[in-house]
Ligand code: SF4
């Protein structure tokens with residue numbers, strides 16, 4: 110039996126979405142999710158800002174183009190910053206989180 114061609118749904122049939130205000134994530138401090146924590150070495154750091162670009166939680170703090178440290182209130186301990194810091198520099202190392 111030949112099936113009837115179904116009409117394509119238009120935008121009016123889409124479920125109503127949600128738009129959040131800007132920077133609402135500031136209210137959710139996710140640092141206590143961590144099992145490992147990044148330790149930044151200011152002596153080794155060349156301020157290339159690669160870690161800042163890659164950090165998914167914007168937890169690398171920067172002022173005037175220089176890394177200031179890591180905001181542990183938001184750092185989830187994913188380790189991306191330590192992975193992306195150039196191997197010759199290795200200014201970030203991950204250590205086990207102590208409670
Ligand atoms: S461990 Fe992950 S969340 Fe924490 S500073 Fe590094 S990249 Fe950001």
Ligand code: SF4
Nearest residue numbers: 154155157158160194
């Ligand atoms: S990636 Fe490494 S060297 Fe570059 S700014 Fe971050 S900690 Fe410093």
